[in-house]
Amino acid sequence: MSVSQEVSSDGKKVHISITGRFDYKVSQEFRDAYRHVPGQDGVAYFVNLSDASYMDSSALGMLLLLREHAKCRSGTVILEQPSKQVDDILKVANFEQLFTINNSCPVSVHTESSMSAKL
Amino acid sequence: MNDRTAKNSGYVLVISKTAKTVACIEEILSKERFITVVASDTKQAKTLLVNNQISYIFIDEDLVNGNNNELISSLRFHIGDSYIPIVILASNDDEELLSHCISASCDDFLFMPFTSVALNTKIASLEQLRELKKLHKSSVNEQLVAMQILTSALEQRSVRLDEIKLLSRSKAVFSGDLFLTARHPDGSLNVLLADFTGHGLSASIGALPIADIFSVMTEKGFELDYILECINGKMHNLLPTSMFMACCVLNIDKDLRQVRAWNGGMPDICIREHNTGFLKHKIKSTHIPLGINETILDRFEFEDIEITPGDQLILYTDGMTEALNAEGEMFGDQRLEQCLQQNHSKESIFPEIVDAFNKFCGDINPMDDVTLAYIPCVESLMHVNDIDVSKNIQYSNSRDQSWCWYMELGGSSLCEVNPVPIVLNAIHKISGHSACTDKLSSIMSVLYKNVIEHDASSLNNINLQDINIINNDICNNIENIDGIYIRIGIRKVEHNGCPALLVRMEDSGKGIDEDELLSFINDNCEISIDKYNKGFPLVYELHKLNNYQGAGNRLEAIICDRF
Numbered sequence: 001m002s003v004s005q006e007v008s009s010d011g012k013k014v015h016i017s018i019t020g021r022f023d024y025k026v027s028q029e030f031r032d033a034y035r036h037v038p039g040q041d042g043v044a045y046f047v048n049l050s051d052a053s054y055m056d057s058s059a060l061g062m063l064l065l066l067r068e069h070a071k072c073r074s075g076t077v078i079l080e081q082p083s084k085q086v087d088d089i090l091k092v093a094n095f096e097q098l099f100t101i102n103n104s105c106p107v108s109v110h111t112e113s114s115m116s117a118k119l
Numbered sequence: 120m121n122d123r124t125a126k127n128s129g130y131v132l133v134i135s136k137t138a139k140t141v142a143c144i145e146e147i148l149s150k151e152r153f154i155t156v157v158a159s160d161t162k163q164a165k166t167l168l169v170n171n172q173i174s175y176i177f178i179d180e181d182l183v184n185g186n187n188n189e190l191i192s193s194l195r196f197h198i199g200d201s202y203i204p205i206v207i208l209a210s211n212d213d214e215e216l217l218s219h220c221i222s223a224s225c226d227d228f229l230f231m232p233f234t235s236v237a238l239n240t241k242i243a244s245l246e247q248l249r250e251l252k253k254l255h256k257s258s259v260n261e262q263l264v265a266m267q268i269l270t271s272a273l274e275q276r277s278v279r280l281d282e283i284k285l286l287s288r289s290k291a292v293f294s295g296d297l298f299l300t301a302r303h304p305d306g307s308l309n310v311l312l313a314d315f316t317g318h319g320l321s322a323s324i325g326a327l328p329i330a331d332i333f334s335v336m337t338e339k340g341f342e343l344d345y346i347l348e349c350i351n352g353k354m355h356n357l358l359p360t361s362m363f364m365a366c367c368v369l370n371i372d373k374d375l376r377q378v379r380a381w382n383g384g385m386p387d388i389c390i391r392e393h394n395t396g397f398l399k400h401k402i403k404s405t406h407i408p409l410g411i412n413e414t415i416l417d418r419f420e421f422e423d424i425e426i427t428p429g430d431q432l433i434l435y436t437d438g439m440t441e442a443l444n445a446e447g448e449m450f451g452d453q454r455l456e457q458c459l460q461q462n463h464s465k466e467s468i469f470p471e472i473v474d475a476f477n478k479f480c481g482d483i484n485p486m487d488d489v490t491l492a493y494i495p496c497v498e499s500l501m502h503v504n505d506i507d508v509s510k511n512i513q514y515s516n517s518r519d520q521s522w523c524w525y526m527e528l529g530g531s532s533l534c535e536v537n538p539v540p541i542v543l544n545a546i547h548k549i550s551g552h553s554a555c556t557d558k559l560s561s562i563m564s565v566l567y568k569n570v571i572e573h574d575a576s577s578l579n580n581i582n583l584q585d586i587n588i589i590n591n592d593i594c595n596n597i598e599n600i601d602g603i604y605i606r607i608g609i610r611k612v613e614h615n616g617c618p619a620l621l622v623r624m625e626d627s628g629k630g631i632d633e634d635e636l637l638s639f640i641n642d643n644c645e646i647s648i649d650k651y652n653k654g655f656p657l658v659y660e661l662h663k664l665n666n667y668q669g670a671g672n673r674l675e676a677i678i679c680d681r682f
Binding site: 024056057058060061062064065068091092093094095097098 | 365383385411
């Protein structure tokens with residue numbers, strides 16, 4: 001699975017992890033990872049990119065779609081621990097001007113509830 | 120054979136030496152109104168294929184046994200681009216035979232013995248494939264025609280310069296990379312390299328409007344920040360959220376002494392010394408790509424880099440550095456840089472880069488569109504070919520060929536219209552020469568300030584060069600814009616025996632007192648300039664003030680350079 005998703009017990013945090021190539025081939029999976037979350041405002045979407053080996057311009061576009069999705073719902077998007085290759089691509093696109101990029105360890109996921117789901 | 124006069128579904132060629140097989144196929148397909156023609160060897164098969172409009176070919180496996188695929192390759196040769204499926208009639212699932220037939224470009228198998236349902240289903244499934252192939256072929260043809268139209272449209276919008284070398288490879292028929300050049304009226308050269316998200320048709324759809332904005336606005340004398348703002352707005356409206364345009368733009372000045380650059384989401388632009396190969400500067404991406412945010416005017420910051428004539432600019436899209444070789448390695452920035460630096464003895468580095476890139480990729484097709492542009496900053500790059508600039512220019516080379524041009528802006532058009540590009544464009548179109556943007560900009564700024572002089576206090580600190588700010592300030596500071604105007608006239612004259620431009624402007628402002636102005640000029644800045652117009656000394660320095668008339672609301676200046 002190249003895209004996995006976990007939702008915190010209160011439904012306020014959605015963690016999406018990308019493994020391997022983050023490109024146009026996973027666009028549907030990536031979209032499903034946040035679209036199918038029960039709708040509520042103020043959700044924080046964490047996109048973990050530590051295991052992403054590559055990112056193309058379509059993937060940057062997918063992040064922009066998520067940003068718009070979050071914006072419409074007063075939510076936020078945080079990109080976490082981008083791998084060296086992915087970080088280089090984010091830097092060239094200057095996406096730090098659009099997203100919060102967190103290079104430290106990701107916030108622990110509250111998976112005690114049964115809301116954890118894999119795509 | 121069936122009755123050939125009845126309306127039939129087409130011809131089926133059966134190549135077999137077994138009468139039973141032929142009879143079976145003929146019986147089943149005649150009910151579907153197919154006409155069966157039979158061959159027992161390659162020669163007969165070729166003759167029947169050439170002389171009949173065959174829809175399907177069935178070959179008995181006995182005729183394609185072993186490694187002898189002469190029959191199939193001979194049929195394929197005659198079939199060419201048409202879709203005539205070749206089906207092998209196999210008696211068992213001999214994997215070696217099946218594999219051999221597919222590698223010899225057969226389309227399908229039918230295992231014997233077969234029922235009428237099996238044969239008809241096979242025909243139906245091949246028919247579906249025929250429809251798909253037809254659709255694909257017509258789609259590719261349409262794309263090729265559209266691509267030709269787009270390419271020619273883009274070529275018309277770019278200045279053709281033999282000095283600039285371009286490597287352009289697209290993954291699909293259409294490319295999502297865009298390279299443009301345009302000549303600014305001040306003689307400098309604007310260059311744009313852009314990379315739309317994705318590739319193919321959807322990625323290239325924005326190319327035409329961008330090319331229009333870039334070429335038209337550059338030719339009219341707009342500065343890069345306004346051009347970028349306009350492109351960004353267009354992209355923001357045109358593209359869906361998930362798409363954007365990474366882009367870099369350069370302005371190479373006429374004297375080849377400075378490059379003004381902006382890079383939003385593109386790889387580094389390299390500036391290379393031609394004789395040493397030394398990479399003296401890299402212009403990094405400092406902005407987000409275009410089309411993402413609605414407006415980024417306040418964030419357009421340019422980098423000005425000093426260059427030396429002869430320096431080379433190397434621009435590329437990420438498709439180049441991310442191209443893979445057979446081992447799955449990327450070409451990468453390092454290989455490109457090594458190539459740029461190692462070939463220091465080479466005057467033109469372009470063939471070496473292309474060679475290294477081709478050797479690296481081998482037979483592997485790029486996964487993205489690839490563009491590499493090589494721009495040597497040589498004198499001939501700035502040689503303006505008048506035929507290129509415009510085909511409709513009336514040249515005023517002889518002294519007798521005089522011309523004049525006039526424009527009046529009043530009311531709200533003062534707020535909305537920036538006259539500088541219009542005036543520059545008019546001068547350019549009529550005379551075939553370019554006027555200095557800075558000088559005209561300054562003189563018009565003075566007039567604009569004069570129009571609103573009664574409320575000049577708020578404008579003391581504005582930048583004289585920035586007409587657009589003044590435009591906005593007129594709107595912000597004057598409640599009633601009725602009756603205010605500015606008139607601009609340009610006439611070609613002779614000054615001290617040389618051709619020159621007389622610029623005459625008049626406005627509805629209160630004007631400046633003549634005596635005080637002259638005294639001010641004589642005393643050289645000793646008068647309190649705030650009382651009048653802050654910009655006047657600058658204008659006086661730039662231009663040979665010829666006359667000063669009226670109630671101080673008329674101004675004449677002579678621009679001598681290059682006319």
